[in-house]
Amino acid sequence: MSSLLAKCQQPDGQGRIQHVTPENADWRFVGFDVYRLEAGQTLQLESGDKELCLVLVAGIASVATLRAEYPHIGKRMSPFERTPPYAVYVPHHDKINVRAESDLELAVCSAPGKGHLPSRLITPADVGVERRGKGRNQRLVHNILPDSEPADSLLVVEVYTDEGNTSSYPSHKHDQEDSPDETYLEETYYHRIQPEQGFCLQRVYTDDRELDECMPVYNRDVVKVPRGYHPVATLAGYDSYYLNVMAGPVRLWKFTWEKDHAWINSDGYPAR
Numbered sequence: 001m002s003s004l005l006a007k008c009q010q011p012d013g014q015g016r017i018q019h020v021t022p023e024n025a026d027w028r029f030v031g032f033d034v035y036r037l038e039a040g041q042t043l044q045l046e047s048g049d050k051e052l053c054l055v056l057v058a059g060i061a062s063v064a065t066l067r068a069e070y071p072h073i074g075k076r077m078s079p080f081e082r083t084p085p086y087a088v089y090v091p092h093h094d095k096i097n098v099r100a101e102s103d104l105e106l107a108v109c110s111a112p113g114k115g116h117l118p119s120r121l122i123t124p125a126d127v128g129v130e131r132r133g134k135g136r137n138q139r140l141v142h143n144i145l146p147d148s149e150p151a152d153s154l155l156v157v158e159v160y161t162d163e164g165n166t167s168s169y170p171s172h173k174h175d176q177e178d179s180p181d182e183t184y185l186e187e188t189y190y191h192r193i194q195p196e197q198g199f200c201l202q203r204v205y206t207d208d209r210e211l212d213e214c215m216p217v218y219n220r221d222v223v224k225v226p227r228g229y230h231p232v233a234t235l236a237g238y239d240s241y242y243l244n245v246m247a248g249p250v251r252l253w254k255f256t257w258e259k260d261h262a263w264i265n266s267d268g269y270p271a272r
């Protein structure tokens with residue numbers, strides 16, 4: 001199995017089913033955890049030297065930080081309701097208490113924190129909704145924490161791809177540290193599939209094919225993208241949702257299309 005694929009685990013004592021750290025991913029910036037809590041369960045977290053973005057993938061929760069309370073937030077009970085989520089931004093050196101008010105699927109996105117931002121609630125109304133692409137490359141995007149909103153390192157976005165379509169496509173990459181045209185951003189994909197026995201395919205590859213992996217991705221798996229292109233393709237009968245976390249030394253999403261496939265963005269597609 002590819003080292004870029006983190007299979008969904010049985011919940012540990014805290015309800016954690018995914019645990020990606022800079023150490024176990026062998027990179028520098030992005031961390032990503034997912035917890036599944038039953039109604040009434042609580043979870044205590046400390047941000048340490050990271051900033052966090054808690055995304056309520058599904059369910060209702062009350063969240064408290066050292067200086068703020070966000071009681072009874074959340075609305076959608078499944079990401080496939082396709083409404084933007086509630087999220088909470090938490091700066092470094094904070095403490096968080098989460099109480100699940102219903103069954104809860106909570107993503108904890110993390111990256112180096114350094115600033116002086118207060119914690120804040122991100123409501124569905126704060127989330128930018130965007131439709132991208134055409135033909136079989138259409139997708140729905142929820143910009144939860146884009147580079148136009150304040151944070152130290154984190155970028156967070158969720159994407160819907162209907163059955164038989166592609167997304168994160170035409171292939172693009174963001175792995176250059178010094179380029180003015182492209183930024184270095186590590187990225188995680190937390191995949192959900194509906195119906196949940198399905199799968200999608202994700203390829204991660206570089207121009208020289210030094211890295212070239214194509215993975216079958218099942219419900220609640222994570223794909224790590226340390227570099228290279230990273231398109232996703234869905235199969236008939238199965239819709240896809242994924243939550244992306246990106247971070248790097250510069251908090252800017254600038255990417256380069258793979259030349260061979262950039263025409264998918266042009267008037268030449270769809271060609272009938």
Ligand SMILES: O=C(O)C[C@@H](O)[C@H](O)C(=O)CO
Pocket residue numbers: 132139141157159167168169174187230244255
């Ligand atoms: O537009 C999409 O299909 C989503 C991607 O841009 C995804 O968020 C990503 O790859 C970010 O680099």
